[in-house]
Amino acid sequence: MTVKLDFEECLKDSPRFRAVIEGVEGDVGELETRLDKLVKQCNSMLEAGKVYCQNSRNFVNGLRDLGLHCVADSTMAECLEKFSSKLSIIVDSQGEVIETTQKSVKLKLQSFVKEDVKRFKDVRKEFERSSESLEAALGRNAQAPRNKQHEVEEASNSLLTARKAFRSEALDYVLQINVIESKKKTDILMAMLSLMEAQAQFFLHGHQSLTELEEYRRNLSEQHTHLVLNSARDKRDMEERHAAIKKKDKSSDESIMDFSPDASSGIAMEGYLYKRASNAFKTWSRRWFTIQKSQLVYQKKFKDQLTVVVEDLRLCTVKPCMDNERRFCFEVVSPSKSCLLQADSERQQQGWISAVQNSIASAFQDHRESSHSPRGRERCSSVSAISGGLSGEQENAGKEALEEVQKIPGNNQCCDCGESGPDWASINLGITLCIVCSGIHRSLGVHFSKVRSLTLDSWEPELVRLMCELGNSAINRIYEARIEEITIKKPHPTSPRQDKESWIRSKYVEKKFIQKLPETGCVASLRRSSARRIRANTQERPAFRPALKPKPNRATLPRLTGLSQTNIGHKNHTGFHQQDDDEDEEDLSGLHPGALLYRSAALQHFPGMADALAHGADVNWVNTAEDNATPLIQAVSANSLAACEFLLQNGANVNQADSNGRGPLHHGTILGHTGLVCLFLKRGADYKARDANEKDPITIAVDNANADIVTLLRIAKMNKEMREMDGAFGQSGDETCQDIFRDFSHMASNNPEKLKRRSTDIKTP
Known part of the structure; x- marks a missing residue:
């Protein structure tokens, strides 16, 4: 230290x-x-x-x-x-x-x-x-x-x-x-x-x-030296190719049209096409189409899921379309729909038509053995019955629709021939069909039967609910009511196509097997007997519809043999009215078809509506005793989305007004039924129509402070204005409008309680 x-x-x-x-x-x-x-x-x-x-x-x-x-x-x-x-x-x-x-x-x-x-x-x-x-x-x-x-x-x-x-x-x-x-x-x-x-x-x-x-580091340095040399050579080669391509004629915008059925990628043909949408606006969208695996598919972006236009090319035909105002159009027709497409030039149009035709031939050649079987011959023969189709985009929701609809009693077999596992449907009749019978139904025309695939087509929720309200058993009790009295034998799955076609025409066009309307003197008793028979035969049907919501005011409806003033009963588990201990059921047996359709729509009585239409009821029948109201307006009053969809699918006029100038859209807006307003707008309802008080639906919705309905009406108005403008705004507006309407439809069908929103600060447009 x-x-x-x-x-x-x-x-x-x-x-x-x-x-x-x-x-x-x-x-x-x-x-x-x-x-x-x-x-x-x-x-x-x-x-x-x-x-x-x-x-x-x-x-x-x-x-x-x-x-x-x-x-x-x-x-x-x-x-x-x-x-x-x-x-x-x-x-x-x-x-x-x-x-x-x-x-x-x-x-x-x-x-x-x-x-x-x-x-x-x-x-x-x-x-x-x-x-x-x-x-x-x-x-x-x-x-x-x-x-x-x-x-x-x-x-x-x-x-x-x-x-x-x-x-x-x-x-x-x-x-x-x-x-x-x-x-x-x-x-x-x-x-x-x-x-x-x-x-x-x-x-x-x-x-x-x-x-x-x-x-x-030494090895990497050597590799880097080689890479620099190779990069210089590649750059020189690309510059030479670039200069050579620039010298070519660029005035033509033609794409290379090569049909390669044996391509290693599996894509036989691909390119851009315009596709007309299936909505009421009929808008056109440019999409990338490909032919692969005997299917015609398209997508908007590369990572988007492929949308199938034609599931099996063997079941479709292709032809030029000269009726449309646009040039270079052609139509791909399947048993369930018709898809209108547009190429950029006549050369591309012919190339795509040839490619689809060659793909059809290739598909038949690849499946020669299956096409020689009886089942294959039936499938192939159904193609010849195609005369048009419902247009629409295909989505994965078809599989869910198939499962939902096939749960209905009787729907696990074809309504007309009994073949198991039907994957087609008639949406205006509410029945399921096999591929052969669906082709025959398609040949009848859409005024008799509207055919749609349960697996290939997109299904709106209101359509699925409609299919669940009826079913093969309920419809056959109407269209085959007298089958035991007729000598014609119902076809079975292996019956020839001619027998099936004869049966279907007799059943739906000529209506030979429905219960005939009685003469005037005995209408009441016969109609009651028919109603009792329907009720007795449907006791096993489960509940697929909401509870009965009868109109508060009784209708004064014309009958064939007088008017029954008994009370309205409740619905049993079958959906039909059944008398209970305290009150009597409403007797609808004496109503003529138009009045029966009107009253059944108010009661959400789907078999009754189907029975009325089968007996020739005018779907737009007017009840003069109730301000010229129509069955569709009655269904609106009952807030029945499925009943409105059923009437619209069977030709109801979405713009027919009552004596107060109010159409279904007015009534839906007044009552605050958002799901119905969305449905009518999708079906082309006139949002500008004014009632006797000079009020249009938008004004009514604002007065009622219904924010959801105001939103829908304003979007429909904005969408139409955008489509009327020049430029590309119309297409994007249409897509947005479709998305919003689709969301509201799903909400109205699956979560209606979410459509109760109100706002007190909505300003008049």
């Missing part, structure tokens, strides 16, 4: 001792100042180092992410992975240096200043205090008079005590001076030694890590 000051010297309290003390005090003060500054600089360095390490780690993570992105290129992925790993080791070493600096330098020096220097200052204060006391005692001792013995003794005692305290404090002070002189060397040297060791280890680890990549 280095002795800065001798203990004997402090007892003398000589000027030399005082001079040394002053020098030591000045030196310690300077040391404290410099150490404080160094600690602050060290703290700044540590903070900057931590930020640097964090940014370095982020950079390493960025290199790793880039390597994952370039995983397909082994050279780049390997380079990025190796370098990021080594750099991560270096960054970790840098973190260790910072940690060592934190512990060895900052904390050590900070501790020296806060503890040792502070202790030195405290001892110095005690020394100075005792020195002042000694000085005062010496003065009093010197001033004590000779002749006053007690003062002399008192001064001598005080001096003795002060000198003893001073020498003790002086010895402690000298000890502290020597200690701090020694400790400042050891602490500072140890801090610097730890820092040098950490720095040496840091650079050593970095050097070792990068040295391990030395051979890899």
